[in-house]
Amino acid sequence: MYNIGIDVGGTSIKAGLVEDGIITVKASKDVDKSMGFYGVVRDIEYVVNEILREKGMTIEEVRTIGIGIPGVVNKDGHVSCVNLGLKNDPLEMKLKEIFSNVKIVVENDANVAAFAEYKYGSMRGYDVGVMITLGTGVGGGIIINGKPFSGAHGIGSELGHIILDSNYYDCNCGNNGCFETFCSATAIIKYAQKLIGEGKKSTILQFAQNNIENITAKMVFDAYKENDEVAISVVKRFKEYLIRGIVSIVHFIDPEIISIGGGVSNANEIILDGLEEELNKRVIYNGNGIAKIVIAHFKNDAGILGASAL
Numbered sequence: 001m002y003n004i005g006i007d008v009g010g011t012s013i014k015a016g017l018v019e020d021g022i023i024t025v026k027a028s029k030d031v032d033k034s035m036g037f038y039g040v041v042r043d044i045e046y047v048v049n050e051i052l053r054e055k056g057m058t059i060e061e062v063r064t065i066g067i068g069i070p071g072v073v074n075k076d077g078h079v080s081c082v083n084l085g086l087k088n089d090p091l092e093m094k095l096k097e098i099f100s101n102v103k104i105v106v107e108n109d110a111n112v113a114a115f116a117e118y119k120y121g122s123m124r125g126y127d128v129g130v131m132i133t134l135g136t137g138v139g140g141g142i143i144i145n146g147k148p149f150s151g152a153h154g155i156g157s158e159l160g161h162i163i164l165d166s167n168y169y170d171c172n173c174g175n176n177g178c179f180e181t182f183c184s185a186t187a188i189i190k191y192a193q194k195l196i197g198e199g200k201k202s203t204i205l206q207f208a209q210n211n212i213e214n215i216t217a218k219m220v221f222d223a224y225k226e227n228d229e230v231a232i233s234v235v236k237r238f239k240e241y242l243i244r245g246i247v248s249i250v251h252f253i254d255p256e257i258i259s260i261g262g263g264v265s266n267a268n269e270i271i272l273d274g275l276e277e278e279l280n281k282r283v284i285y286n287g288n289g290i291a292k293i294v295i296a297h298f299k300n301d302a303g304i305l306g307a308s309a310l
């Protein structure tokens with residue numbers, strides 16, 4: 001029997017057949033956002049059929065289809081996702097109708113990525129773990145006793161919206177001061193643009209061919225390595241709030257391990273430098289040990305791997 005993992009993203013749906021923790025067959029399809037719920041169902045059906053065809057197998061040989069979705073999943077398998085135009089749509093039920101006799105599990109994508117790290121990657125062997133994904137936004141995935149945890153209503157791992165301070169711009173969620181407005185790639189870029197816009201000289205601007213709009217988080221970290229003053233200010237601010245976010249998570253859940261993933265985590269040396277030491281200083285009862293901080297193992301395949309193991 002086989003397991004299929006599906007990673008539903010804002011621009012494409014990726015699927016994989018996973019055997020012993022390895023993706024052996026892949027399929028993907030671009031998403032047509034205007035098609036809404038039925039478009040998502042049709043695209044999932046398409047990628048599953050592609051995998052069956054490629055492998056030369058039938059749906060009767062599939063035990064589980066796991067799906068990670070960039071939104072909220074409630075206990076009945078209804079999903080809501082702003083980017084895909086889904087609002088409390090019965091995804092799990094609809095897929096059970098189409099693929100009868102197959103176990104269908106739908107989970108939030110950040111929890112799925114955390115589950116992949118728990119099953120096959122950086123959090124393997126730790127029963128209580130938290131994954132923080134630093135990308136365009138900040139995502140959170142929580143594993144408790146070896147299972148993804150998202151609370152009573154499916155919104156319990158929205159770590160990116162923990163409020164850490166007041167900030168100079170509002171979060172997309174409508175609040176001010178969310179974790180992701182300080183520590184996402186978007187936040188890093190915005191703050192570098194702000195300082196440069198205020199007239200501070202920086203090599204970041206040269207990396208961006210003198211166009212402030214071209215600035216990326218990578219350019220900021222590259223300039224930091226060259227002791228650029230603006231980059232130092234941006235990275236200092238980013239790390240201060242990353243620490244605050246991690247301290248809040250430790251005081252709230254006290255995980256054994258925290259894994260940092262997402263595009264920003266490519267700057268792993270800069271991120272990890274001094275982090276555990278600072279955490280030690282700020283956690284109130286630190287005599288019994290504190291969460292280990294690591295960089296996530298998977299870059300692109302976490303969604304498929306984690307979903308297949310649900």
Ligand SMILES: [Zn+2]
Nearest residue numbers: 161171173178
């Ligand atoms: Zn927010």
